Amino acid sequence: MSKAGINEAGINGAGVNETGINATRISRAARRGAVPLAVGAAALALLAGAQPSSARPVAWGAAWAASPQLPATGFTPNWSQEGFSRQSVRQVVRVTEGGDQVRIRLSNAYGTSPLTLTGATVAKAGRGADVRPGSVRELTFGGRRSVSIPAHGELRSDAARLGLDRLDSVTVTLYFAGTTGPATFHAQGFADTYRAEGDHRADPSGRAFAATSRSWYYLSGVEVGGAARRDGVALFGDSITDGFGSTPGADRRYSDALAERTGRPVVNAGIGGNLVLNDSAWYGERSAARFGRDVLDQPGVSTVVVLEGVNDIGFSEAQKGPNPQPTYKPAPVVSSAQLIDGYRELIRQAHGKGLKVVGATLLPLKGSDHWGAHAARVSDQVNDWIRTSGAFDAVVDFDKALASKTDPDRLAAAYDSGDALHPNDAGYRVMAEALAGVL
Template sequence: MTRILIGLLAILLISLISLGGAREWASSTNEDAKKSKWVGTWTASMQAPAKDGNSHEGFKDQTIRLILRPHSDGDKMRIRLSNEFGSLPLSMKEVRVAVSKEGASVDGETDQVITFNGEKSFTIPAGEKQYSDPVEFPVDADQNLSVSLYVDKETGPTTWHQRSTQTVYMSEPGNHASDAEGSAYKSKEEAWFWLDRMEVIPDDSVSGAVVVMGSSIANGNASTLNANRRWPDYLANRMNEEDSKVNMSVLNAGVSANHLINSELGKGENALARLERDVLSQKGVQAVILHEGINDIRHYPEYDSEQIINRMKQIIKATHEEGLSIYGGTLTPFKESGMYTEKGEQTRQEVNEWIRTSGAFDAVIDFDQALRDPDDPEKFLSTYDSGDHLHPNDKGYKKMAETVDLSVFE
């Protein structure tokens, strides 16, 4: 009996030691995770495929070379690919990253393979998204990067982001992911396919990310192609200046033609429907800038200001529930643009008055005041007008970024 009791006590002691070791191991793992804090350095909001064109037709035995500009430095990076709007499994045979050079060419000395779950080739089921493994790769906010994707099998209609204001290159048949020269890339388009996130582990000076939720003005429509002159790009440049008191990544969740209220093909899911995926779930997000609503007014003149404001209130509430600050941008002028109406202008003025005076947002960014003509406040100042009387030009986008008071992020 004594021997049995001694044996039971020994087993119990070993079990307690093992449990203690397990708890210590878990604690150590969690501590490592805390030290590796990912922050988004670039994003593109994904959309369903169009009714025609490359996104509808898809790809097979082709390499797509995407070009992007990160907004925060880091020595380690990872990406996420999305097949959310695809109807077929997405078969990737190879994915590579490199510093971009002119056109479709890349710096071959920087070229690296990106694996997913340790594998060079992988498949993402329809409707799913997948993160890559971390890559020891120096990301510089002053350099464009290239991500090359070789798909071997028929993709079917693709998940994409249209109107990227950045040229993307598509190759002749075959795997050209590791090609340093761009000669194999015979066609191009302004769109990003499948890639919806790039994240880095930044240094301690970076205090997270601010996400811009918007439509074509956030997306940079009418800005110079391939020049990274969207207003979130200019804002990121301000954040990255050496003497800036605020060092944050800026993530652009703009979608051309997007609406606050309705979801339509070619215009992306409405702002509230995509808020969690495109904004609130971003790694390192600390704050949100909402600048959206002009398309609702233009396309649905029957909407009154109360309907626009109620949708903004829903977005504000959802953002605050995540413990995040949200800043409201006033709606910019659109007189003399297509679909302008006097009723729509009255609605814009009422919405802007609410944004400025309600206190619903944590702070207000008065884009309207910054860009309007003081002699005709319903119109853009010509200096900032792209010519369509709806979108700013490069100077206008720069002015928008300069209008943001960085102290609200301190």
């Protein structure tokens, strides 16, 4: 297994486990720097304030993140397989830490050829695809406006001067003058992303951005310079961490609620459908393979919360049902001992980087398509181990916090989004409250 990583200043290759996914393999040979490209177009007159990174040390902190995935059709329409050509992509995200500088992290982790980014901007968000006039900052990469990101590579932009407060929404606009091919993306953004024909990266108005999607493309992180705190929290997991069941466009995931409640920087490293033990063409690399890239490489993070395993347990149960999901693959029958070995590997990696690890019990799942006799037995065994083993530095008991009082194997009705598996907004708030008490 190779580890993914990018250095503080710029660019490196991104690693995928040795088995690969659907013949997409990230080779060690790809661990070379991306080559900035000169751009012949005149400077954009409307842009203000972009600066290369200062020579003096700057404390950087991760303020927002999304875990990259292979291009796929997914459960909802998205643009990942078609990619982009002579189009601008505008994405709005909420940062959980403030600072006086900002930079972005881009991923071509699952691209099979170099990705040419013609240019990018960052701005304070307005309404919808609008941005606040006067806040647009041009982003550079090694001092150049355009950059080529190697296949399977990642990079960070230079710093741009833009003062942000905690919980501000920022807008990142990417322009691709050429054809990208299939796009590395994050499937379940639960927020609108906007697309326009032509170059509209400097537009304060969002009028040109007529098409929308609820996925994120290439953008895998926003970091702030001059961050006041170094106690960031990374939430690592599957669709529950990702926010499935929360109100779209409202920032009501449990990561959002935790940032609001604690004031700490929080980054979300969830992927819907993700598995502890196996890679999936739809749901990302197995947990240990992506943990370095999605958690350990995040600057300013001191704690990681691990909430994962329900799909390893439940996919095999779902395949027995009347309507098996074609994407619930691989779906081997998994034992609690196998899952515990997977958790121990995550703990080992995190402790190796000096991070505190909080173990989260699996939520009740009776009544969902993941439920069955095997799932009931293994989830109980896993939760007992999480509570009593002492392997984690702390434990948050989501199972008890969200369980029905009359049937503890079920989510309480007040917290159920409707599928007996994923919480609703109220359930995610309860999760944040429970976690805040053990951080």
